[in-house]
Amino acid sequence: MNTPELQRLKMAWLAAHERGDQQAILRLLQENPDEQDELTSFIGAYYATGGDEQIALEAEILPITERALKRSLSRVFEAQAEISTLAELRKSLRLSKVDVARGLRLSVDVWNKFETGAIELLSLQQRQLDRLAHFFQISVDQFGSLLDNSQPALSYNRRQTRDAALHDQQGPQKQSFQEAILRSSMSEEDKDFWS
Known part of the structure; x- marks a missing residue:
């Protein structure tokens, strides 16, 4: 059974x-004896399916393989069709922003920019996209789609007239991933990891 606790342990x-x-x-493994059998099965499956092996990105995936992959991911993580943003994905995995930031070696402010759609998808290098998608166990295309769908909640000044407020609504300024990292409070080691 794939409980939220087991999903958290996998992540x-x-x-x-x-x-x-x-x-x-x-x-x-030591602190979670009740989930140890399921977690070791997951670890074994991770290595049995190639684990850390690099997949040739130019290799064409057969449609039947792609369907099988999608079906497998939906079974493992009980993916729900209503997940359309990075924030919804994180919440569905029962992870806090701090958990995600720590797991990805990012600062919370940089992860926040991902969730609010402030990071430009085109500014991400392929290996950076691979790392981000791998962390969530989704495809690069899925991660890109979730990032594109992640938009900030628009707010406006209550003192403005309604028409002026609708005209002036703006989200956060879009920026490149590198710019977000440079402006962040991340350690130099973590900045180097992502550059």
């Missing part, structure tokens, strides 16, 4: 694995 394992933090992986 934590993936984040620790990507960082190479063996101590965190051991703690994860």
Whole structure:
């Protein structure tokens, strides 16, 4: 059974694995004896299906393989059709913004920019997109679509007239991923990781 707690543990394992933090992986297994069997099955399946192997991006995926992949992902993560933004995806996985930022080695302010649609999709390099999509166990195309759909809640000054407020509505300024990283409070090591 794929409970929210098990989903959270899977995401934590993936984040620790990507960082190479063996101590965190051991703690994860030791501190969760009830989910240990399911988590070790997930880890075994991760390695059995290629795990960290790089997939040739120019290789064509057969339509039947693509359908099987989508079906598998929906079964593993119980994906719901109503997920259309990065914030909804994060919430469906029962992750906080801090969990996602920590797992991706980003600051919360940079992750916030992703969720509000302030990061330009075209500013992301392929390897950066791969990392982001891999963290959530979705395809690069799905991540791009969720980023494109992520828009800020528009607000306006209550003192303005209604017509002026509708005219002046604006979301946050779009910026490149590199610009967001440079302006962030991230450590130099984490900035280098993403550059």
